[in-house]
Structures are given as C-alpha cells and as structure tokens.
Amino acid sequence: MVRLPLTPAQVEAGRRLGCALRTARGERELGAVAVAAGISPETLRKIESGRMPTPAFGTVVALSRTLGLSLEELADIWQPGAEAQRSAS
Template identity: 80%
Template sequence: MVRLPLTPAQVEAGRRLGSALRAARGDRDLVEVAVDAGISPETLRKIESGRMPTPAFGTVVALSRALGISLEELADNWQPAIVAAARLTAS
C-alpha cells in the first residue's frame, strides 16, 4: 500500500496540532509529559515541532489525557475552518 504525500493543508494542520500541544504542556518537562502519555520523548518532540503532522489517534488520545486537554479542543486546532463554518451555520 502506497501512502500518498500529505497535502500542504495537512502539514499545516499538523503544525497547529503541535503548537496546541506545546502550549498545553506549558512549563511541564517534555520527558515527563511523554512518559505520562506512554510515548517516547522524541515522538512528542516531533509532534510538537510539526515533523510528525499525522500522529496516530491513540497517541493524540494519550497526549490529551496527559495534558488535560480535550480531544474536541485538539480537533478544533486541527480543522479551524470546519469549526468556523459550523459556528456560522449554527447562528
């Protein structure tokens, strides 16, 4: 099975996800958060820097729990255009 290259929009979404996770981590040590989430510090470093723009769902769930941030909030960072459109439709 051949994996298609990521689109620029997917790469940018990964950067937003990484930024949101980095902000949620705040002053907490990267290694501490990675251990709490059950992932390697290098994996967390790659996600936060945008070098791993499409982490596995289980990894995102583990990070959301370790950081006390909801999956919905992370999803809002991942697809802000969809969130904005939904808000416009709801009003």
C-alpha cells in the same frame, strides 16, 4: 500500501497541533509528559515540532488526556472552521 504525500494543508495542521500541544505542556518537562502519555520523548518532540504532522489517533488521545485538552479542542485546531460546520448541521 503506499501512503500518499501530505498536502500543504495537512502539514500546516500538524504544525498548529504541535504548537498547541507545546503550549499546553507549558513548563512541564517533555520527557515527563511523554512518559505520562505512554509515548517516547522523541515522538512528542516530533509532534511538537511539526515533523510528525499526522500522529496516530491513540497518541492524540493520550496526549489530550495527559495535557487536559479535549479531543474536540484539538480537532478544531487541526481543522479550523469545522466547529462552524458542525453548528450549522
């Protein structure tokens, strides 16, 4: 199966997600947060820097729990405006 290239919007969404995760991590060491989430420090580094704009769902779940963020909050960061669409439904 060939993976389609990411759109510019997906790349930007990955940057927003990475920034939000980095902000939530605060002063905590990257390695400690990665281990607590069950991922490698390099994976977390790539997500935070935007070099991995579409991390696996399980990775996002683990990071949300480790950092005390809700999945809905992360989804709204990934897809701004989706909250308004959900409210209208």
